[in-house]
Amino acid sequence: MNIILMGPPGAGKGTQSEKILAKYNIPHISTGDMFREAIKNQTKLGMEAQSYINSGKLVPDEVTIGLVKERLSQPDCANGYLLDGFPRTIPQAEALEKLSQEIARPVEIVVNITANKDVLVERISQRRVCPSCGNSYHLTFKKPQVENVCDGCGASLIQRKDDTIESLNVRLDAYENQTKPLVDFYSEKGLCKEVDGLQSIDDVFKNIQDILDEVK
Numbered sequence: 001m002n003i004i005l006m007g008p009p010g011a012g013k014g015t016q017s018e019k020i021l022a023k024y025n026i027p028h029i030s031t032g033d034m035f036r037e038a039i040k041n042q043t044k045l046g047m048e049a050q051s052y053i054n055s056g057k058l059v060p061d062e063v064t065i066g067l068v069k070e071r072l073s074q075p076d077c078a079n080g081y082l083l084d085g086f087p088r089t090i091p092q093a094e095a096l097e098k099l100s101q102e103i104a105r106p107v108e109i110v111v112n113i114t115a116n117k118d119v120l121v122e123r124i125s126q127r128r129v130c131p132s133c134g135n136s137y138h139l140t141f142k143k144p145q146v147e148n149v150c151d152g153c154g155a156s157l158i159q160r161k162d163d164t165i166e167s168l169n170v171r172l173d174a175y176e177n178q179t180k181p182l183v184d185f186y187s188e189k190g191l192c193k194e195v196d197g198l199q200s201i202d203d204v205f206k207n208i209q210d211i212l213d214e215v216k
């Protein structure tokens with residue numbers, strides 16, 4: 001399957017990706033995770049991306065497209081992909097059209113998870129993440145078994161540097177102005193399916209499973 005998960009920051013893309021991966025065996029490509037890994041390792045890409053990410057701005061298209069191009073050309077993507085957080089702009093979506101044709105894996109379905117601003121603010125402020133394996137938690141809705149400790153790998157949880165209200169406001173603007181137009185872009189191609197992200201984590205996943213099982 002060749003899938004895109006779309007939605008504003010905090011809608012639940014990362015959370016649902018974890019569940020999709022556990023059930024369907026496809027490579028998970030999260031540009032946010034890839035940038036965070038590059039920042040952690042202080043690579044050239046990481047240094048370039050860092051200031052954009054911390055302030056909530058989108059990383060420039062040519063940098064992001066280059067990163068995804070390299071990842072999609074890895075052999076595992078010949079069996080499909082789950083894109084999480086890419087594309088986020090029209091030029092990125094146009095670049096993806098070309099890249100996905102090159103690997104003969106055109107986008108089959110775009111799942112757009114929706115939520116309103118109040119809920120996004122609440123989710124982002126209560127989000128905690130594992131700096132080691134990337135798992136994400138919520139202080140109320142997805143608590144780790146031991147307070148502040150990652151269930152997966154035992155590392156201490158942290159709050160993301162860009163999960164501040166200032167940065168979130170910039171990210172929400174970027175979503176409205178640059179990412180939302182993609183809903184029309186993919187709806188016109190008949191590929192976009194909306195899922196109500198205000199439901200519980202499990203109910204959102206049920207909706208997504210129904211959509212994906214239709215594609216298979």
Ligand code: ADP
Binds near residue numbers: 033035052057058064
């Ligand atoms: P969120 O949880 O807010 O949806 P992500 O983890 O997907 O965030 O991304 C974190 C940050 O990484 C974004 O705010 C942006 O700065 C950068 N980023 C991630 N994906 C992209 C992309 N496709 N284009 C540009 N910047 C991106």
Ligand code: ADP
Binds near residue numbers: 012013014204
């Ligand atoms: P995104 O990747 O879209 O930015 P996340 O998957 O990281 O979003 O989710 C943001 C926060 O909200 C996390 O703390 C996560 O545990 C929590 N969360 C995700 N989906 C739900 C949901 N359906 N109900 C309640 N909390 C959720």
Ligand code: ZN
Binds near residue numbers: 130132
């Ligand atoms: Zn972990």
